[in-house]
Amino acid sequence: MSTSRGARQPTIKEVAGLAGVSPMTVSRTLAGGRNVRPDVQERVMAAVRELGYYRNENARSLRPGQPSGLVGVAITNLANPYYGNFALGVEEVAAEHGRRIILGNSGEDAGRERQLVSDFIGRQVDGLILVPTSGDAEHLRPERLGEVPLVLASRRVPGLEVDTVLLDDVGGSYRGTVSLLEAGHTRIGFLGNRSSVFTGARRYAGYERAMLEGGAPIDPAIVARDQQDVAAASRAARAMLELPDPPTAIFSANNRNTIGALREIGRRIRDGLPGPHPAVVSFDDFELSELMPVPVTIIDHDAQLLGREAARLLFARLDGSADEAARTVELPVSIEFP
Amino acid sequence: MSTSRGARQPTIKEVAGLAGVSPMTVSRTLAGGRNVRPDVQERVMAAVRELGYYRNENARSLRPGQPSGLVGVAITNLANPYYGNFALGVEEVAAEHGRRIILGNSGEDAGRERQLVSDFIGRQVDGLILVPTSGDAEHLRPERLGEVPLVLASRRVPGLEVDTVLLDDVGGSYRGTVSLLEAGHTRIGFLGNRSSVFTGARRYAGYERAMLEGGAPIDPAIVARDQQDVAAASRAARAMLELPDPPTAIFSANNRNTIGALREIGRRIRDGLPGPHPAVVSFDDFELSELMPVPVTIIDHDAQLLGREAARLLFARLDGSADEAARTVELPVSIEFP
DNA sequence: CTTGCGATTGGTAACGTTACCAACCTACCG
DNA sequence: CGGTAGGTTGGTAACGTTACCAATCGCAAG
Structure with a gap:
């Protein structure tokens, strides 16, 4: 009888074995199928379905230069619906760019923010989007972040020249x-x-x-x-x-x-x-x-738009404008009378 | 002159080189320092600080059986403050257990939920917490999820016997x-x-x-x-x-x-x-x-508590009760008169 | 029938980390 | 002073994937 718990995740080798091809051919098929015969692709995909194979994204991004597809997001207070909407805006644009967000709540605590950023970098995020706390920001200095681009939202950090989205x-x-x-x-x-x-x-x-x-x-x-x-x-x-x-x-x-x-x-x-x-x-x-x-x-103002705009700045930088000067976008607000 | 962009992330080997020890000793030091001489630990930590080294969590979790420290969370509508609080509850308990959450918004779309779950599993999440959509749930069947435990929140999925947190x-x-x-x-x-x-x-x-x-x-x-x-x-x-x-x-x-x-x-x-x-x-x-x-x-009712409870069920299962029957927790609601 | 070219496929190595084992060193006991 | 136990260190291999290169195949042109 079959147990309710599933089995270990299959590896690309097992898929290759079942399909009667090499791991390389499986990899190529999953990467879009360029230069793989259609009938072979069929066989590979059948084996993938049969085994319930998922590509290991962590192993994939191990190779340097390969993006991890993750964006680290740290918020000061997720309980505030304003920041929930902000996170949603970031998530939407990230999804449009095929990225996921890792989310952390700093709770206005600079130490917690520092931990979050460390962890995000350790997970090889492609970029960081923060609503920064007001505390010490040593951990956000460029030399600490390496190549990971940072976008600030809502608040600026004194002395830090990075892409920023603010409200008016x-x-x-x-x-x-x-x-x-x-x-x-x-x-x-x-x-x-x-x-x-x-x-x-x-x-x-x-x-x-x-x-x-x-x-x-x-x-x-x-x-x-x-x-x-x-x-x-x-x-x-x-x-x-x-x-x-x-x-x-x-x-x-x-x-x-x-x-x-x-x-x-x-x-x-x-x-x-x-x-x-x-x-x-x-x-x-x-x-x-x-x-x-x-x-x-x-x-x-539109918190979701603020999030979207922050994500747009991030992806603009990831997609090429890496060496340009930091940009600041100030979003307008509207007044609604009772 | 120093550019504003930082350098590539250093590897454990470079840290080891600078500290004059082997990578293994660096690894051991970072893992708590058991069986490493205090003065050597000092030297290693100095090199870590000097180079701005962050352990590569993805490479770390490559080894099978090693937890990735990630929990996948899919929500139906993050714009709803109710779910923002839910996510916060999950995040808090996950943080207490040293885990991060990867967050996705399904927008009540089963197809999107399926994509999210695929991606989460591909990133080797230790567990999944979902507010499921009402659509087809084929992708949540145990044989599709492998060893990854799943907790449902707010809603049950017909025919799926997994840990669930509901409201009354x-x-x-x-x-x-x-x-x-x-x-x-x-x-x-x-x-x-x-x-x-x-x-x-x-x-x-x-x-x-x-x-x-x-x-x-x-x-x-x-x-x-x-x-x-x-x-x-x-x-x-x-x-x-x-x-x-x-x-x-x-x-x-x-x-x-x-x-x-x-x-x-x-x-x-x-x-x-x-x-x-x-x-x-x-x-x-x-x-x-x-x-x-x-x-x-x-x-x-307390959406944050719902999130906390869902995370607790997940970690209970991760910490041992892997083979026990699925549990359902029904949280009480209170009535507040005007 | 040969040549050559492009399309297809596979082998190898490397990404950064840690488990495992082997080697070494120190100190203490007999 | 030899032996041994325990503490410390390093080498090797493996995790799952893909870039790179080599090998093979099919087919068309000469």
């Missing part, structure tokens, strides 16, 4: 803040990341510029710049909304902070606290934003 | 529907997937049982079972809400359908159409559900 963080934040000023708000709170996070600095810069140009004072009491998760964002929003002079609007520099702020605003509405409740501008879209109890303006 | 779809849907009946609703619409999708069938079964037991008639006019995306779900919701006798509540069997339904309800509220607007029960959580303009009951 400054412009988007500026325009978002301006829309609040134009609506008559002058007391506008800020929720975001600290300056050491690349996007944190850029998005604050856009807010700051709009406020300065609009003649609106920036009150440190309603600027909170160190929330990484929803719970912390809620607490920060609560603190500023409980002030004697709370902000009339809140600029939120990312997804997590927006959710946190809206959760707090929702709680205040449910608890019957007196309004008016603050308007919100959010850098990053989220589903059903149009159903929120306060008007939410979205600074929208 | 039937129970959750039943309890969710009962909560609507208890609130006095009898005309309850259904939005979900068709029966050929495993969860589509199970979640409908829970709804059906609750309706039958509650003596509420099931009207085919308010049962829509073929929406894969948000736009289709919106259209289906619109169709049933425009009936002369619209449902007073809607049971939505997943994330995408919930968003679609709520978008349509929001539109009707904004357009000033007369209510009452339907209550919603949603299988799958989403952020800020508590801020919706109609009460939303959530049948909640």
Whole structure:
């Protein structure tokens, strides 16, 4: 009787034996069949099917210069739907180029990122796509990466001149803040990341510029710049909304902070606290934003497109432009009014 | 002058040469250093650092029986945040076991899934974790997979006896529907997937049982079972809400359908159409559900936990229980009232 | 019938690593 | 001081594949 467990993977030699040809002929057939007689190809393919043979891609890429067909991708936070979409964009373009992605979650930890990159290189990835952490980036220096091209997404790393895909963080934040000023708000709170996070600095810069140009004072009491998760964002929003002079609007520099702020605003509405409740501008879209109890303006962008663009830069470099200078693509954002 | 591009990856021989030892000693040092003199280990590690050497994991796993340290993961839709969290759960547990994941998006296409699995096996993955598509599953039969263990998540495949992690779809849907009946609703619409999708069938079964037991008639006019995306779900919701006798509540069997339904309800509220607007029960959580303009009951579960559990089953099988019968874990769901 | 050319096929070596075995060295015991 | 055990090191072969070259085949032209 046959057991439920299958057998060892067959090798090319066994296929060759069954088909009555040499391993070379099997290899050639699988590589497209150039200079192999059609009837021989038939026999080989029959043997392949019969044995359930899969070419060993690792052995294949052992030969130097042979691409492994793998792209290493490290993300800071896969739980964030934004990065899920980013990964999907990378995956799609990689698949179009016949590549797979190896995915790792760095969790904003530079040490973990370093491990991931080591492992990726050890697996002979053809390229790396990272959303870099804000920590030490010694492990990303060109001399450490050898010939493996690197593309950064979302964030730049100081001193590292590599292909990079960014969003128009400054412009988007500026325009978002301006829309609040134009609506008559002058007391506008800020929720975001600290300056050491690349996007944190850029998005604050856009807010700051709009406020300065609009003649609106920036009150440190309603600027909170160190929330990484929803719970912390809620607490920060609560603190500023409980002030004697709370902000009339809140600029939120990312997804997590927006959710946190809206959760707090929702709680205040449910608890019957007196309004008016603050308007919100959010850098990053989220589903059903149009159903929120306060008007939410979205600074929208396409994470999947960001991923696709990062992958395109990588494959452009793999397909020839190896020696050209590093390129930066800055993707536009759009503003969606409530 | 030094160019910005790094050099070829050094091999173990070059490290050995620089350290003045044999490749074997380098290999042993990197494998933990058993039976290598400490001063020699020092010299080896210095050479490793100097040259920027990374062990070639592909060559390493060439030897049969050696694990590759890779787990192949295929997801039906990575854009869905639910699956992003699933992937994260798998990634975390895999990382705890020193493994990486290779990720592919099948997009509900069985052919694409087959390609992904072929590629994964060709890369000598230690195991596979799939959210299977509903199509032909010939490529998942044990004789096709050889020795590679497979874990299914979210959905079962008919006729395939392998380790599986499921949600309590039937129970959750039943309890969710009962909560609507208890609130006095009898005309309850259904939005979900068709029966050929495993969860589509199970979640409908829970709804059906609750309706039958509650003596509420099931009207085919308010049962829509073929929406894969948000736009289709919106259209289906619109169709049933425009009936002369619209449902007073809607049971939505997943994330995408919930968003679609709520978008349509929001539109009707904004357009000033007369209510009452339907209550919603949603299988799958989403952020800020508590801020919706109609009460939303959530049948909640933890996608990340589902991923972790799937990975645990896989590693349990890799770590010994290879010959035991297939196990199924059914994770509970919780009901969150508005 | 010979020659030559292109198409087809096979043998060998190499990719980078580690298991296995053999050789060596050291130190301690008798 | 010889013997031996254990710790340390190196050589060889093999993992599965494909590039390169050599060999063979078929066929058409002379």
